[in-house]
Amino acid sequence: xxxxxxxxxxxxxxxxxxxxxxxVPDLLVFSTAAPIMFVLLFAYVFGGSIEIPGMxxxxxxxxxIFAQTVLFGATITGSGLAEDITKGIIDRFRSLPMARSxxxxxxxTSDLVNNALVVVIMMITGLIVGWRIHSSPLEALAxxxxxxxxxxxxxxxxxxxxxxxxxxxxxxxASFIFIFPITYIANTFVQAEKLPSVLRHIAEWNPVSAVxxxxxxxxxxxxxxxxxxxxxxxxxxxxxxxxxxxxFLLIFVPLANYQYKRAVAR
Amino acid sequence: MTDAIVAEGLVKRYGSVVALNGLDLRVExxxxxGLLGPNGAGKTTAVRVFTTLLDADEGRATVAGLDVRKNANxxxxxxxxxxxxxxxxxxxxxxxxxxxxGRLYHLGRGRSRERARELLARxxxxxxxxxxxxxxxxxxxxxxxxAGALVAxxxxxxxxxxxxxxxxxSRLGMWDVIEExxxxxxxxxxxxxxxxxxxxxxxxxxxxxxxxxxxxxxxxQLKDQVGGERLELSVATSQELAxxxxxxxxxxxxxxxxxxxxxxxxxxxxxxxTVLMEAIRRMDAESVKVLDIGLRRPTLDDVFLTxxxxxxxxxxx
Numbered sequence: 320x321x322x323x324x325x326x327x328x329x330x331x332x333x334x335x336x337x338x339x340x341x342x343v344p345d346l347l348v349f350s351t352a353a354p355i356m357f358v359l360l361f362a363y364v365f366g367g368s369i370e371i372p373g374m375x376x377x378x379x380x381x382x383x384i385f386a387q388t389v390l391f392g393a394t395i396t397g398s399g400l401a402e403d404i405t406k407g408i409i410d411r412f413r414s415l416p417m418a419r420s421x422x423x424x425x426x427x428t429s430d431l432v433n434n435a436l437v438v439v440i441m442m443i444t445g446l447i448v449g450w451r452i453h454s455s456p457l458e459a460l461a462x463x464x465x466x467x468x469x470x471x472x473x474x475x476x477x478x479x480x481x482x483x484x485x486x487x488x489x490x491x492x493a494s495f496i497f498i499f500p501i502t503y504i505a506n507t508f509v510q511a512e513k514l515p516s517v518l519r520h521i522a523e524w525n526p527v528s529a530v531x532x533x534x535x536x537x538x539x540x541x542x543x544x545x546x547x548x549x550x551x552x553x554x555x556x557x558x559x560x561x562x563x564x565x566x567f568l569l570i571f572v573p574l575a576n577y578q579y580k581r582a583v584a585r
Numbered sequence: 586m587t588d589a590i591v592a593e594g595l596v597k598r599y600g601s602v603v604a605l606n607g608l609d610l611r612v613e614x615x616x617x618x619g620l621l622g623p624n625g626a627g628k629t630t631a632v633r634v635f636t637t638l639l640d641a642d643e644g645r646a647t648v649a650g651l652d653v654r655k656n657a658n659x660x661x662x663x664x665x666x667x668x669x670x671x672x673x674x675x676x677x678x679x680x681x682x683x684x685x686x687g688r689l690y691h692l693g694r695g696r697s698r699e700r701a702r703e704l705l706a707r708x709x710x711x712x713x714x715x716x717x718x719x720x721x722x723x724x725x726x727x728x729x730x731x732a733g734a735l736v737a738x739x740x741x742x743x744x745x746x747x748x749x750x751x752x753x754x755s756r757l758g759m760w761d762v763i764e765e766x767x768x769x770x771x772x773x774x775x776x777x778x779x780x781x782x783x784x785x786x787x788x789x790x791x792x793x794x795x796x797x798x799x800x801x802x803x804x805x806q807l808k809d810q811v812g813g814e815r816l817e818l819s820v821a822t823s824q825e826l827a828x829x830x831x832x833x834x835x836x837x838x839x840x841x842x843x844x845x846x847x848x849x850x851x852x853x854x855x856x857x858x859t860v861l862m863e864a865i866r867r868m869d870a871e872s873v874k875v876l877d878i879g880l881r882r883p884t885l886d887d888v889f890l891t892x893x894x895x896x897x898x899x900x901x902x
Binding site: 328331338343408410411 | 673
């Protein structure tokens, strides 16, 4: 009964956030404009100079673009919560007899829906520039599933940071410092094996690399000509990705909830 | 007689800053308490403790007979909060905002919608009901925020600076709305920086400074403490100031204050305009050229100066 109530409260909050996507469609446009530009930039400008054994760069690139897109998409969770604090909306929510978890559950859920929309748009973009799925529909679906699961778990980390810094501007700067290395010191746009030694180790153990490789494999965008990875997470990227999802949720769900209970405006 | 709000020795510290320093307060059921104080006096912190947003470090508080810490969830069902920033969602329509709040009070779909329409009509927002709040004026947003606090017909209502930042016309409108609302017997705790606002709306006023209640009473009682009416007079020269001072001395009911540099005289009086006219006649008889003369009612700053020995704005952070 209590759980049902919490779910109902969460869906009320999620609905509120989704109305925003409908009313301010620019938001969706801008959250896809940047990744689309990345696709064009890498596919046509940088791509020519990046050699991937056994395949076109476009095929290699798209899984990385998907990972980048959902990570950036997940930051909306943090900036949205920070904005709600600044505007006093969190104060209002916290004075209501609603489930304590509802605001965070609602927020992360609506951002997941937003991310799913963006992934669909990015997949269409990919198909236009020559990316193809070489696996079964079920595997392709699993690839999307892993990307979104990871984004969902990452949303909770962003929620915690957003509630901690309490200002959308500060959040945007703070999350950038974090998001940039985790997105680019990875196998998203280049082969991790080709990075210099220290960066290579970081890239190999970076959760984003596991997620990217999992998606790449499940979409069938790998080639036997590429060197076999010699670290566990990249040998078992699907398992490693799911592991990271669990780890992120275990750490950041309690942290975000704790911070929410303390969150007041100013 | 029961007290709807009770606070005993509330203390809240933020590092070295003491926001609440042993706050005691009792608000009788069905009355309006005005919590009056400058910025940073602890008004908002007190409201946040009462509305379960913040845990106090020491002391205890009950609202509607429920402990703010132990029965927080139960308590939230019987309170309404309207804060100082108008916590409404810009992207939702007025109706959607209220319906969301209704659903979160667990009113049920039908009842929630009905209540939202009811409140929109009552707060004169019917025409704007289905437009996004983004296009609302400041006064409309405040009214919508207040409507949000009333969705569940709470028995205790907290209004944290409901008119701060509003233009004078919207402020008057807001006062009408609040007056209307409290006729229904709701207990209200209203915080404000304006004596005028507390004067008009509140049955009882508690003056708060540095996290403690330093005076309590009706508006008239507080004004009497401050000294009531004053007569103020400005002249051009210090010689005229001295003449004015001796000519008016017997009209003063307390010590006169004169500012030699500004050639300005302030004196407590009783009798209002009769005394003012008499003062003007005497100045005329003495051929003193009066630059400015008038009656002044006590302001919040006077209350503060008298009660604390420091000006209200010194407290601003």
